Amino acid sequence: MAARLLTVDRSAPVRADEARNLVADVVDPEMPMLTLADLGVLRDVDVDSAGGVTVTITPTYSGCPAIATMRDDIEYVLARNGFREVTVRTSLDPAWSSDWISTDGLRKLAAAGYSTPRRAPARTVGPIPLTLTPRPRVIDCPQCGSDQTQLVSEFGATLCKAHYRCLSCAEPFDHVKEI
Secondary structure: OOOOOOOOOOHHHHHHHHHHHHHHOOEOOOOOOOEHHHHOOEEEEEEOOOOOEEEEEOOOOOOOOOHHHHHHHHHHHHHHOOOOOEEEEEOOOOOOOHHHOOHHHHHHHHHOOOEOOOOOOOOOOOOOOOOOOOOOOOOOOOOOOOOOEEEEEOOOOOOOEEEEEEOOOOOEEEEEOOO
8 A cells, every 4th residue: 555645735824924924024104113013003914725814903093094004014015925815904992002012112112212101091991080181191201311391292293192392301202102
């Protein structure tokens, strides 16, 4: 009796790892020191048996204007590397949290002169008490370390950043919000 040769297609898992790595390295269009993986917006990369790729991303805000550029960049890098069927899905549930920024991402933000977010406030179930005055935030200056800072604008160049000024060294800076 002749031995039967069993062949196993191992290319699908290899391609899945390749797709994940390619998408993880896509740069955020609004904060180019970060990748989508650093920022925590990359939620899932799935490769089906036919080689089709489905990528799921969660924007920092539901109206994030960078989401279209992220989608285009993901499709481009995958197509350039031989993935022909690419679907990019946007998932808003659960909502993105600044807690999803990786440790490496926080380090990169600080190195680029950003004030990094602290832990996001706990999300509660049920009624949420509202106040008419803003919550006081102590934000440290990324240049000199002083906590003597002043909010200039609740929104910086992007929705996920606020613009501050240091009262000690007079330097302006962006703070990535706790969301």
